[in-house]
Amino acid sequence: MPDQPLTLNSLPLFPLGTVLFPGGELPLRVFEVRYLDLIDKCHRADAPFGVVNLQQGNEVQVAGAPHEQLDAIGTLAHITTLERPQAGLFIVQCKGSQRFRIERQERLKHGLWVADVTLLPDDSAVPIPDDLKHTAEALRKVRTSLRERGAISADSGTDGPGTYQDCGWVANRWCELLPLKNELKQRLMALDNPLLRLELVADILTRTGM
Incomplete structure (x- = not known):
């Protein structure tokens, strides 16, 4: 049961x-x-x-x-x-x-x-597919830059082992950084599929030239 x-x-x-x-x-x-x-x-x-x-x-x-x-x-x-x-x-x-x-x-x-x-259930651990790995690498660079400037704390978001390989974690951190309307952030947060959430974030990054 x-x-x-x-x-x-x-x-x-x-x-x-x-x-x-x-x-x-x-x-x-x-x-x-x-x-x-x-x-x-x-x-x-x-x-x-x-x-x-x-x-x-x-x-x-x-x-x-x-x-x-x-x-x-x-x-x-x-x-x-x-x-x-x-x-x-x-x-x-x-x-x-x-x-x-x-x-x-x-x-x-x-x-x-x-x-x-x-x-609600936690996001399933979904590895980032090859065609979306650029989103993780770009996020790593942005967060490193923000730490160096003191804009986020050294342990902000807990960049632990495997975090940059996880669809849900990468998508969530991008959603926090991107200047999106709350209505869109809410829809992304409510999605149960972390891969779909990251795919939508990747589309936003492409459209905004980031």
């Missing part, structure tokens, strides 16, 4: 105007009460929260603004570092892990979203 998908109930959500990819890094500057409490509780419990892209609405609550509309697929975020430079402010670094699909969502009275979610 096949394994049943793992579900999480009442996962706290952090809607943002960005798309978090598995393995990606997310810096946050947190000052709203609803999210200070979320981050503090998740940090103390060593528990993840969900990052979802905003289809509509503002990252910061504004009186009279329409409620946020959230994309149905998001990514779990795990807190890696947390600093408290002053009262009412957290400087947080997070890392994306597993994708999830929202089954039911609820906006609580103080504005925090929670959801019952189903975790």
Whole structure:
């Protein structure tokens, strides 16, 4: 009998105007009460929260603004570092892990979203075919250059053994670097086929002359 998908109930959500990819890094500057409490509780419990892209609405609550509309697929975020430079402010670094699909969502009275979610399978390990290896080599050069300039940290994205041979990892890192609209990033992140995701990224690189 096949394994049943793992579900999480009442996962706290952090809607943002960005798309978090598995393995990606997310810096946050947190000052709203609803999210200070979320981050503090998740940090103390060593528990993840969900990052979802905003289809509509503002990252910061504004009186009279329409409620946020959230994309149905998001990514779990795990807190890696947390600093408290002053009262009412957290400087947080997070890392994306597993994708999830929202089954039911609820906006609580103080504005925090929670959801019952189903975790989606991790990308299968798919070797990069010969006709797409140029995308991996170009990515390696770009990330090396960014590190030398201090634009990304030395361990950003965990360039471990085999990462530049994996379709999903290479596609995800390109999606983070390319100036794509969030709608397109969301569609790419939601794809279950990592080879197809990399093929689409390669098409974008070709069209943009990169």
